[in-house]
Amino acid sequence: MVKNVIIILSLTMFIGCATTITKGEAFPKMYKEKPLSILVLPPINQSTSPDAKEYYSTTIAEPLSLAGYYVFPIEIVNEVLKQEGIYDTELIVDLDASKFKEYFGADAVLFTRIIEWNTSYYVVGGNVKVHIAFDLISTNTGEVLWSYNGELTVDTTGGGNNVGGAAGLLLQLAETAVKTAAQDYTPMAKQVNTTVLTTIPFGLYHAQHGADQSFTGVKVESVNK
Amino acid sequence: MKNTSIILLLIVLIMGCTPQTMYYWGDYSNSLYKVKKDATPEMLDKHKIELLEIIKKSNEKSLRVPPGINAELGYIFLLQEQYDQAIIYLNKEKSIYPESTKFVDDLLHNLTEGEENDG
Numbered sequence: 001m002v003k004n005v006i007i008i009l010s011l012t013m014f015i016g017c018a019t020t021i022t023k024g025e026a027f028p029k030m031y032k033e034k035p036l037s038i039l040v041l042p043p044i045n046q047s048t049s050p051d052a053k054e055y056y057s058t059t060i061a062e063p064l065s066l067a068g069y070y071v072f073p074i075e076i077v078n079e080v081l082k083q084e085g086i087y088d089t090e091l092i093v094d095l096d097a098s099k100f101k102e103y104f105g106a107d108a109v110l111f112t113r114i115i116e117w118n119t120s121y122y123v124v125g126g127n128v129k130v131h132i133a134f135d136l137i138s139t140n141t142g143e144v145l146w147s148y149n150g151e152l153t154v155d156t157t158g159g160g161n162n163v164g165g166a167a168g169l170l171l172q173l174a175e176t177a178v179k180t181a182a183q184d185y186t187p188m189a190k191q192v193n194t195t196v197l198t199t200i201p202f203g204l205y206h207a208q209h210g211a212d213q214s215f216t217g218v219k220v221e222s223v224n225k
Numbered sequence: 226m227k228n229t230s231i232i233l234l235l236i237v238l239i240m241g242c243t244p245q246t247m248y249y250w251g252d253y254s255n256s257l258y259k260v261k262k263d264a265t266p267e268m269l270d271k272h273k274i275e276l277l278e279i280i281k282k283s284n285e286k287s288l289r290v291p292p293g294i295n296a297e298l299g300y301i302f303l304l305q306e307q308y309d310q311a312i313i314y315l316n317k318e319k320s321i322y323p324e325s326t327k328f329v330d331d332l333l334h335n336l337t338e339g340e341e342n343d344g
Contacts (some may be wrong), residue, residue, distance in 0.1 A: 037324045058257040062250045065292045070324050073293035075257070076300050076332070105327030186258055205247065205289075 019220045023201050024213030026223060030145045030201040035107035037070040039100050042078055044090050048115035054190055056114055063166060063193045068206025072104060103140035108145060110173055111135045119184055130152045130188040133224050134196060147224040148213065150196040152188050248291040251279045273301050292322055296329065306317060311336065
């Protein structure tokens with residue numbers, strides 16, 4: 001009984017804390033500028049996992065294209081940037097975004113920051129965490145058009161869980177995570193991508209382009225500061 | 226009879242509501258992941274086959290080939306020194322997605338320059 005009350009109370013608090021606004025309110029510049037093509041820069045890796053950068057790159061083209069954008073071929077872009085000596089995006093944060101218009105013809109560049117891509121172990125268990133922040137910058141104005149971040153933590157402490165649905169799926173991911181640690185980050189990253197990209201205004205190739213301003217799922221606290 | 230009608234109606238409604246799939250991406254992400262994990266010519270060949278499959282299936286389903294797929298395939302042909310094929314696929318990217326023109330033209334320019342230097 002007491003347990004139930006606590007659960008309900010924490011649910012109420014949780015719901016109470018999450019302020020959501022519409023896509024139109026959150027990202028008006030996106031609707032004004034209507035970028036068609038996005039150049040995804042190599043991720044900025046702030047995690048302790050050196051492989052994260054290469055692996056994460058394999059996950060983003062598909063969901064971004066499904067949101068309606070032309071995504072420049074990431075593999076080729078990475079090679080070009082390597083040849084130019086700017087593959088380490090850590091170094092190009094300060095670079096003028098308009099250069100990507102000039103050299104690639106891109107309307108916007110997407111910076112991704114891998115904040116966490118880690119496995120943590122503690123006395124009684126452990127967890128795997130993926131946390132990624134996204135910033136879409138206009139190559140015309142240099143302004144932030146869309147920004148958001150998302151994270152997913154999977155508890156790898158075995159047993160004792162009786163959750164179903166989506167959470168059950170996470171659990172399934174977690175079980176695999178224990179077996180092959182490195183392999184399992186990418187499915188988690190994909191899930192983070194999917195969740196985060198529900199908040200990006202649809203691009204020109206999407207059937208609902210320009211018609212999603214009233215979508216309300218944008219969490220204010222998940223928009224990057 | 227009545228039940229059948231209702232079921233049929235429901236099916237029509239559901240199908241009508243389901244958004245048309247935009248792209249067929251096949252196993253792209255996993256296939257590329259394997260190349261990253263094990264960067265051997267064999268893995269790259271497998272990835273190339275996956276890209277060809279994505280193009281084939283997209284055509285069968287009358288879907289636009291996803292952004293970057295033709296270009297990436299062209300690039301792999303380029304790495305394998307099959308320049309004619311490289312040019313064909315890079316040009317396909319450009320014709321499906323005109324917004325890639327500048328990017329693809331620069332690649333083609335470098336490619337033809339490289340060939341001239343070789344010859």
